Amino acid sequence: MKYVQVKCKRCGDIVNIPIDDEILSRAEKSPSGLTGVSVIHGDHIVLAYVDSHGNIRSIEVVDAVKRTISYTRMKRIPIPKDKTEGLPSLDLLSPIEWRILAFCDGKRSIGEIADLVGMHYFDVKLILEKLYQKGYIKEIRTVLS
Numbered sequence: 001m002k003y004v005q006v007k008c009k010r011c012g013d014i015v016n017i018p019i020d021d022e023i024l025s026r027a028e029k030s031p032s033g034l035t036g037v038s039v040i041h042g043d044h045i046v047l048a049y050v051d052s053h054g055n056i057r058s059i060e061v062v063d064a065v066k067r068t069i070s071y072t073r074m075k076r077i078p079i080p081k082d083k084t085e086g087l088p089s090l091d092l093l094s095p096i097e098w099r100i101l102a103f104c105d106g107k108r109s110i111g112e113i114a115d116l117v118g119m120h121y122f123d124v125k126l127i128l129e130k131l132y133q134k135g136y137i138k139e140i141r142t143v144l145s
């Protein structure tokens, strides 16, 4: 595991962004060429967008949100389209839609994504339904965990 150090825009401390092969391959497959990495930093969360070479292309800081629902055995997992599957232009996405999409890896559930980006479950669910309707998400799969 390699770490890239960046300065936190919120508190000014150094943040270590972990970068491994899985992250690089996720960025490689992602339509935007970037993938989101989330690091908890005190009461806030640093979101780093990493390209397939392990370079950090942008940083966002969001407030951590307390988990509002308990996890059930049913998980809903958004499956993003990859680069080869043809999707609408990423320029049409709002910053928040773009953020959520960058954290979809086909394995994380909506609840896990919500925790990573510091948003409420139902807000993330709503955005994912929009992304699905607009054709950025292939399906939202329900699985038993």
Ligand SMILES: [Zn+2]
Residues within 6 Å of the ligand: 008, 009, 010, 011, 012, 013, 041, 042, 044
């Ligand atoms: Zn910080």
